[in-house]
Amino acid sequence: MQLKVLVTGKNRKVANDICDHLQTDRGYVTVKCDPNKTALFDLMLVELPKVVIICLGGETSVSVQAYNVMKTALRQGNITTIVVTDVEDEKLFMKYTELERVLFLSRPVSLFALYEKMAEIEATIEDEKEKNLASFREFVNDDPDKGHKRKRILVVDDDTEQLLQIKDQLDEFYDVTCVKSGDAAFKFLAKKSCDLILLDYLMPELDGPEVLRNIQDTKAWQDIPVIFLTGVSEKNKVLQTLSELRPQGYIIKPSKKSEIVAKIIDVLG
Numbered sequence: 001m002q003l004k005v006l007v008t009g010k011n012r013k014v015a016n017d018i019c020d021h022l023q024t025d026r027g028y029v030t031v032k033c034d035p036n037k038t039a040l041f042d043l044m045l046v047e048l049p050k051v052v053i054i055c056l057g058g059e060t061s062v063s064v065q066a067y068n069v070m071k072t073a074l075r076q077g078n079i080t081t082i083v084v085t086d087v088e089d090e091k092l093f094m095k096y097t098e099l100e101r102v103l104f105l106s107r108p109v110s111l112f113a114l115y116e117k118m119a120e121i122e123a124t125i126e127d128e129k130e131k132n133l134a135s136f137r138e139f140v141n142d143d144p145d146k147g148h149k150r151k152r153i154l155v156v157d158d159d160t161e162q163l164l165q166i167k168d169q170l171d172e173f174y175d176v177t178c179v180k181s182g183d184a185a186f187k188f189l190a191k192k193s194c195d196l197i198l199l200d201y202l203m204p205e206l207d208g209p210e211v212l213r214n215i216q217d218t219k220a221w222q223d224i225p226v227i228f229l230t231g232v233s234e235k236n237k238v239l240q241t242l243s244e245l246r247p248q249g250y251i252i253k254p255s256k257k258s259e260i261v262a263k264i265i266d267v268l269g
Contacts, residue, residue, distance in 0.1 A: 003122060006049040008033040008040060008067075011057025013082055014109065018053060019109060026118065037069045038160045044073040045180065051121060053082045054102075056089040061096045068098040069164065073174070075100060080121050082235040084109055087117050097233075123125065143253040150175050151268055152193070154186045156211065157229060164254065166229075174264070182206030186214065189221055196268055198251070200240055201230040209241050216245065225267050 007015045007027050019030040033043045035054075044052075052074065054067060074081055080100040083093060090104055105114060120134050152175045155166050162179040170176045177194070179185050184234065185197070197215070201208035208228055215221045228250040230238045248267045251260055 002027060002029055003051060003118065003125075004029045004031065004047060004049045005051045005053060006031045006043060006047055007053045007055065008032055008035045009055030009057065009084070010035055010059060010063060011055040011084070013154070014057065014107065015053075015055040018055065018084070018109065024117075025111075026115065028118070035063065035066060035165060037066045040067065041069045041178075042160055042180075043163060044070050045178075045184075049079060050125065051080045051082065051118070053084060053138075056070055056083060056085040056093060059089045059090070064093050064096040065098075071098050071100070072167075080117075082114075082117070084086060091215065111195050136228050151195040151264075152177065152195040153196050153198060153264070154179070154185060154188060155198045156180075156203075156208075157198075158203045159200070161231070162200070162260060165254070166260065169260055171266075173261060182211035182214070185211060189215075189218075189224075195223060196248075196264060197224055197226045199226050200226045200245075201241075203252070209245060212241075212247060227267065229255075 002028075005019075005022055007019050007022075007030055009015050015032065019032060022028040030110075031043060031047050032048065033039050052070065070081075073079070081099060082105055083102045084105045084107060085093060086107050103117065105117075129177050150173070153170055155163055155170075155176060155178045157163050157166070157178075158180050160180070163180070167176045167178055177188060179188055181203065185199075188194075197207045199211055203211075206214075208230075212226055215224065215226065224249040227248050227253070228238055228241070228252050231253050241247070242250065249263060251263055
């Protein structure tokens with residue numbers, strides 16, 4: 001199996017060594033990523049790795065918190081997270097991280113221990129594939145009271161900083177999924193449902209109105225409320241689109257947390 005592994009962290013020497021060994025010795029696909037919020041957020045969406053390796057080195061509270069941007073993707077993708085560290089950085093990481101589950105691997109790195117864990121991950125993935133092919137599959141509903149679950153908001157915007165800002169604003173109240181294009185939004189909606197879409201009006205390739213038309217023309221999606229995200233300079237165009245396509249409204253960017261939550265409550269109740 002060719003596992004895809006995303007490797008990041010401030011300790012670039014260890015990160016480079018691990019990438020080289022995983023590629024040469026095990027034939028894995030490795031993706032290097034700068035340890036900043038924007039790069040981590042973008043690559044987690046694009047690459048969809050099965051393993052993330054964070055190589056700590058000389059960390060601060062701010063640098064550790066940058067890795068928290070991966071929290072939602074790690075949880076949804078059933079991704080194994082390995083943190084390569086010494087004792088001092090391990091304590092700092094545990095103090096400031098919001099990641100739910102990680103495996104610590106001490107420096108200097110034991111390649112034998114790392115390869116053993118990777119083999120275990122491969123076996124688990126293969127085992128899950130076999131289970132999915134079985135004739136009978138059991139479902140145990142851990143949360144039958146689904147009617148009281150938090151609403152799911154899909155945010156579509158090509159600006160990473162804007163996505164991160166909105167996610168930070170709404171995470172307290174809603175389950176937020178962020179994508180960077182109309183095509184990515186369609187792929188998400190084909191697999192999962194959402195209760196409301198925040199849609200950037202001006203995007204490359206498919207712009208907001210084109211995405212909205214596609215949503216309205218697709219029977220399974222046409223009842224999902226849509227709110228445009230727009231800059232002040234686009235306001236007149238948005239008002240014209242409101243009369244034509246009749247979305248549920250618009251929000252001027254940048255918006256305060258109170259403004260965006262109030263608008264969502266106005267639509268969803």
